[in-house]
Amino acid sequence: MTRGLSRLVVLLAGLWLGTAPAAQAGSFSDWAAIVVAGDWRAHNGGPTETFDNARRDVAQALERVGFQRDNLRQFSVRPERYRDSRPAKSDLEAIYASMSDLTARTSGGCLLYVTSHGDPSGVLVDERVLPPRVLGTMVDxxxxxxxxxVVISACFSGVFVPALAAPNRMVLTAARRDRSSFGCGEADKYPYFDDCFLQSAPRARDFAGLGRAVQACVxxxxxxxxxxxxxxxxxxxxxxxxxxLPLYAFAPTPAAPARTLSTGP
Structure with missing residues (x-):
């Protein structure tokens, strides 16, 4: 492909999405972002901080690459434990309402990150399973x-790809539709996938590169x-x-400092 043709493809794609100026600015300042921890239990049923640690630190990583805190909301199953990050309660209706509110007052793109347990029917959000079809409708x-x-960190999360796939979307999942993911034990700080996301983000240039780096890291x-x-x-x-995606470049950022395990207020 010639350089001129490449530029034309980029321009037409930007005009089709109605977002060329924001993309050229390389800024996520007008993007809406939601980060959800969908459970607090380890794979053996005991308590774990893995999902909330990931929720908190993924939100901070997004801020470091250019997302604005006012346009980013966090959700936790046990929000009362985390006064520092002040998440809302993980509830499907509340998450949808927040997505609606944020997209109504921003004009850029959208990001949704969910970390939780999953099975072939969907991803767990508190005591309810969020199926791919329902999440697809929420995003639509x-x-x-x-x-x-859209990033889904859960076992069997590949089931979300067909329901979410659209010309204007990137979907990154922690596993194939028929595979488990790892790292949600009582002693784990993060699930493996979330850990790789956090390790790779400071060195990535954009979301496409980040996705490939996470795959290799996992x-x-x-x-x-x-x-x-x-x-x-x-x-x-x-x-x-x-x-x-290459036009939506991440803001330059140093590696994130090490975090200690959060166990509450």
């Missing part, structure tokens, strides 16, 4: 045709830990968003 009605990034971690079968995180990028 709020984010619409805006550039949209594969390497699972091999070192002897986890089988491999989870095989899934990355899908829509054809209209693909040429735009």
């Amino acid at each position: 009605r709020t984010c619409g045709e805006r550039p949209t990034v 594969a390497d971690r699972e091999q070192k830990e002897g986890m089988k079968p491999p989870s095989e995180p899934q990355l899908w990028v829509g054809p209209a968003l693909r040429p735009l």
